[in-house]
Amino acid sequence: MSDFFSETVKRLTPYIPGEQPKDGVYIKLNTNESPYPPSPNAISALKNADFEKLRLYPDPECVSLRNTYANYLGVSSENVFVGNGSDEVLATAFQTFFAGKNNVLMPNISYSFYPVYCNLYNVRATEIPLKDWRVVCDDYCVANNGVIIANPNAPTGVGVSCAEIENLLKNNPQSVVLIDEAYVDFGGQSAVGLVKDFDNVLVIRTLSKSYGLAGLRVGFAVGGKKLIEGMNTVKNSFNSYPVDFLAQLAAEEAIKDVDYLNQTTSKIIATRERTALRLKNLGFNVLDSSANFLFIIHKEIDAGFLFNYLKQNKILVRWFSDPKIKNGLRISIGTDFDMEKFCDIIANALEAFR
Amino acid sequence: MSDFFSETVKRLTPYIPGEQPKDGVYIKLNTNESPYPPSPNAISALKNADFEKLRLYPDPECVSLRNTYANYLGVSSENVFVGNGSDEVLATAFQTFFAGKNNVLMPNISYSFYPVYCNLYNVRATEIPLKDWRVVCDDYCVANNGVIIANPNAPTGVGVSCAEIENLLKNNPQSVVLIDEAYVDFGGQSAVGLVKDFDNVLVIRTLSKSYGLAGLRVGFAVGGKKLIEGMNTVKNSFNSYPVDFLAQLAAEEAIKDVDYLNQTTSKIIATRERTALRLKNLGFNVLDSSANFLFIIHKEIDAGFLFNYLKQNKILVRWFSDPKIKNGLRISIGTDFDMEKFCDIIANALEAFR
Numbered sequence: 001m002s003d004f005f006s007e008t009v010k011r012l013t014p015y016i017p018g019e020q021p022k023d024g025v026y027i028k029l030n031t032n033e034s035p036y037p038p039s040p041n042a043i044s045a046l047k048n049a050d051f052e053k054l055r056l057y058p059d060p061e062c063v064s065l066r067n068t069y070a071n072y073l074g075v076s077s078e079n080v081f082v083g084n085g086s087d088e089v090l091a092t093a094f095q096t097f098f099a100g101k102n103n104v105l106m107p108n109i110s111y112s113f114y115p116v117y118c119n120l121y122n123v124r125a126t127e128i129p130l131k132d133w134r135v136v137c138d139d140y141c142v143a144n145n146g147v148i149i150a151n152p153n154a155p156t157g158v159g160v161s162c163a164e165i166e167n168l169l170k171n172n173p174q175s176v177v178l179i180d181e182a183y184v185d186f187g188g189q190s191a192v193g194l195v196k197d198f199d200n201v202l203v204i205r206t207l208s209k210s211y212g213l214a215g216l217r218v219g220f221a222v223g224g225k226k227l228i229e230g231m232n233t234v235k236n237s238f239n240s241y242p243v244d245f246l247a248q249l250a251a252e253e254a255i256k257d258v259d260y261l262n263q264t265t266s267k268i269i270a271t272r273e274r275t276a277l278r279l280k281n282l283g284f285n286v287l288d289s290s291a292n293f294l295f296i297i298h299k300e301i302d303a304g305f306l307f308n309y310l311k312q313n314k315i316l317v318r319w320f321s322d323p324k325i326k327n328g329l330r331i332s333i334g335t336d337f338d339m340e341k342f343c344d345i346i347a348n349a350l351e352a353f354r
Numbered sequence: 355m356s357d358f359f360s361e362t363v364k365r366l367t368p369y370i371p372g373e374q375p376k377d378g379v380y381i382k383l384n385t386n387e388s389p390y391p392p393s394p395n396a397i398s399a400l401k402n403a404d405f406e407k408l409r410l411y412p413d414p415e416c417v418s419l420r421n422t423y424a425n426y427l428g429v430s431s432e433n434v435f436v437g438n439g440s441d442e443v444l445a446t447a448f449q450t451f452f453a454g455k456n457n458v459l460m461p462n463i464s465y466s467f468y469p470v471y472c473n474l475y476n477v478r479a480t481e482i483p484l485k486d487w488r489v490v491c492d493d494y495c496v497a498n499n500g501v502i503i504a505n506p507n508a509p510t511g512v513g514v515s516c517a518e519i520e521n522l523l524k525n526n527p528q529s530v531v532l533i534d535e536a537y538v539d540f541g542g543q544s545a546v547g548l549v550k551d552f553d554n555v556l557v558i559r560t561l562s563k564s565y566g567l568a569g570l571r572v573g574f575a576v577g578g579k580k581l582i583e584g585m586n587t588v589k590n591s592f593n594s595y596p597v598d599f600l601a602q603l604a605a606e607e608a609i610k611d612v613d614y615l616n617q618t619t620s621k622i623i624a625t626r627e628r629t630a631l632r633l634k635n636l637g638f639n640v641l642d643s644s645a646n647f648l649f650i651i652h653k654e655i656d657a658g659f660l661f662n663y664l665k666q667n668k669i670l671v672r673w674f675s676d677p678k679i680k681n682g683l684r685i686s687i688g689t690d691f692d693m694e695k696f697c698d699i700i701a702n703a704l705e706a707f708r
């Protein structure tokens with residue numbers, strides 16, 4: 001039976017996403033979703049959609065959506081690629097720029113999907129250790145066939161400055177540098193402004209986090225025209241119509257509603273800072289986050305114990321099996337109510353452990 | 355700059371889908387969409403959706419949708435894989451079963467995306483000629499590392515019987531046989547009933563044609579549990595959440611509404627037969643179609659001339675650049691009104707040519 005499979009399948013170890021419980025009794029702080037619904041304008045576009053149009057294929061080139069996003073970012077629509085969530089966009093970028101190459105640099109602690117893409121597309125990565133939980137951009141200014149970093153990084157939440165990214169690009173003119181900005185709207189510094197000056201940078205974005213649209217599946221890449229053309233060649237050899245009619249419609253309205261984005265991200269940032277303070281007071285090492293989550297470590301108490309204690313109390317957080325981060329937990333930022341409840345229960349956990 | 359790209363990109367020639375004009379003035383008979391809207395139950399599920407739930411990731415495993423489709427087909431949900439349209443499902447199947455292999459058999463005239471997937475996944479195909487426009491299954495009972503046929507075939511519309519497929523499976527126990535049934539609901543014979551007896555068959559289905567849901571992007575693979583597990587390994591190394599929340603919701607309701615499917619496909623079949631008769635009377639060779647389109651050839655009149663004449667008269671049909679079928683046109687079946695208009699205009703074209 002195994003001969004039915006290609007060699008590709010035989011080398012794969014799939015990504016494992018955070019649990020999506022179906023019963024709704026949990027406070028879900030495990031997949032970095034927004035605690036707030038999407039923009040009311042996006043919802044109203046969906047409610048008033050001409051559903052009979054679903055009989056037709058969607059625009060394969062997402063022209064209107066790309067124009068809207070380009071306009072929001074201050075780039076040209078030729079600089080924008082759209083996909084079925086930023087995971088698909090990342091996969092397409094790995095296939096377009098890195099497939100079959102060796103010495104592609106990435107942090108040794110980062111989004112755990114990157115090594116999975118490496119297996120899928122036969123990429124040999126060189127992992128660069130974090131220093132004091134930080135990505136040090138200078139460490140990536142060495143010979144390489146590509147670079148990917150997440151800014152802010154996951155699951156640490158720690159960001160790097162735009163000046164550091166600029167220096168990284170200057171020192172890597174020969175290779176493509178992917179900057180995964182899934183969490184940038186929560187206080188990170190974006191590299192989008194560098195796209196006009198550097199032909200080797202590709203910035204990956206998503207509506208799943210800051211826009212409260214994880215269920216819609218829309219992600220973007222923003223980069224030089226030639227890089228985007230390469231991405232389109234791969235996309236059009238894979239699936240002509242990756243973004244459905246309703247997703248294109250709602251995404252546009254969400255992007256136009258900049259006020260709502262600012263309101264919800266500001267609330268999440270304020271909640272994050274309050275939560276971080278309380279966790280520090282409880283004795284946790286709380287990494288300095290520019291994302292919608294916190295990475296926390298307790299010197300004395302096993303992360304697995306805390307994870308299970310929280311789960312028994314109907315709170316889901318993320319605990320990774322990677323030994324490098326096995327002593328920490330990633331906590332998505334929910335509403336103030338969610339986070340007070342979370343802090344109360346984790347305080348109880350500390351008591352229970354002692 | 356080209357060094358930025360992987361070797362994969364350098365060997366690609368993307369698929370070119372039929373035109374999707376944005377102005378709505380055309381009668382669109384070029385991409386095999388349904389002329390009828392999706393099931394009213396699907397539309398009403400969308401209208402009444404809890405749009406606030408879009409903040410959450412969709413079910414990565416599409417459990418409920420898979421159960422519904424399995425139930426409809428009389429298989430187990432372990433036999434069902436869901437993807438973002440059947441093109442994505444086909445691509446995943448090529449990657450799972452055929453990547454890197456040689457001597458994968460396919461008809462020399464078929465869905466023009468298959469050779470594109472071969473380039474993307476480094477598959478070397480062996481093309482088997484049609485005989486009198488028909489796929490002859492016995493021709494595929496030779497040494498191979500995989501088989502793919504479309505049943506009914508595209509762009510010819512000609513189908514093969516379930517008995518022929520069964521014989522093909524019996525004679526290929528060592529290789530995976532993909533049967534692409536995108537158009538099966540318009541009078542084809544399905545191989546789904548063979549899944550319980552053969553571990554080497556994978557049937558690909560879509561909601562884009564007979565369900566009037568091209569804009570929603572939902573496709574399926576149905577096959578043995580081991581084959582589906584392999585597909586899931588690839589899918590989970592690519593994109594954990596390929597099918598969005600609204601697509602899962604509406605797809606389920608569409609599948610449950612079997613009456614509506616039967617009504618609309620019956621109407622399309624009746625229109626197809628009326629159209630075929632009129633075209634034969636106009637002197638066309640009309641292939642015997644079990645699909646929602648007709649492939650027509652006129653001995654005397656250039657297909658390019660007809661294509662352009664129709665387009666000038668605001669009717670879009672499909673004319674392929676492949677020299678083997680360059681003398682034919684593929685005409686999607688619209689409403690009776692659409693097809694009468696089409697026949698009137700093509701009759702005028704014949705007059706104009708003479």
